[in-house]
Amino acid sequence: MTSSRKSLVLAAFAASVSAAALLAVSRPAQGAGDDGPKPVAEIKDVMLAINAGDESLVSRLKADFAKDKLDDDGWEVARARASMIMEAGNVLFGLKPPMGDEAAWRKHVAEYRGCADQAREAANKKDAAAGKAALAGLGKRCNECHKDHRKSD
Numbered sequence: 001m002t003s004s005r006k007s008l009v010l011a012a013f014a015a016s017v018s019a020a021a022l023l024a025v026s027r028p029a030q031g032a033g034d035d036g037p038k039p040v041a042e043i044k045d046v047m048l049a050i051n052a053g054d055e056s057l058v059s060r061l062k063a064d065f066a067k068d069k070l071d072d073d074g075w076e077v078a079r080a081r082a083s084m085i086m087e088a089g090n091v092l093f094g095l096k097p098p099m100g101d102e103a104a105w106r107k108h109v110a111e112y113r114g115c116a117d118q119a120r121e122a123a124n125k126k127d128a129a130a131g132k133a134a135l136a137g138l139g140k141r142c143n144e145c146h147k148d149h150r151k152s153d
């Protein structure tokens with residue numbers, strides 16, 4: 001590469017870096033007057049779509065780990081499911097339960113999210129036994145949290 005071309009490339013690089021820096025500064029923090037899309041899910045939505053029933057992400061992931069052998073695509077899907085269960089934890093973190101105090105709620109959510117993290121790690125390592133163990137742990141989080149935060153009907 002000639003030196004003039006080199007400096008052109010460098011200049012273009014520098015320009016893109018400063019544009020990225022500007023963008024980072026000018027973009028408001030999430031939730032601080034940002035007019036992007038707002039979160040819509042309620043706690044019940046997370047429970048019904050992610051946690052409960054045969055079609056939930058948790059059930060699907062359980063079935064993934066129970067399979068004799070997942071191929072590479074199957075592991076990728078398992079990892080994706082675990083990632084989205086972690087995201088469900090992120091959503092829950094910002095929501096207010098119908099009862100119970102905030103510190104206890106955050107602890108329950110963190111434990112739930114931690115189990116999903118272990119499941120994700122298991123999928124990364126293609127380790128079905130670790131995945132099963134992670135989901136068994138996650139299954140125990142349901143009632144633990146419900147005892148503190150779900151109003152009995």
Ligand code: HEC
Pocket residue numbers: 043044047048051052053058092097098105108109112138139141142143145146149150151
């Ligand atoms: C971090 C706390 C927490 C964890 C963990 C949790 N839940 Fe819940 N769940 C709640 C709360 C709070 C409600 C009540 C929501 C409401 O009434 O608005 C609820 C409600 C539910 C409901 C009733 C939804 C409806 O139709 O009203 C089901 C079903 C449910 N959870 C299943 C599960 C399962 C299965 C798991 C575990 C895989 C789980 N939950 C884990 C907090 C939790």
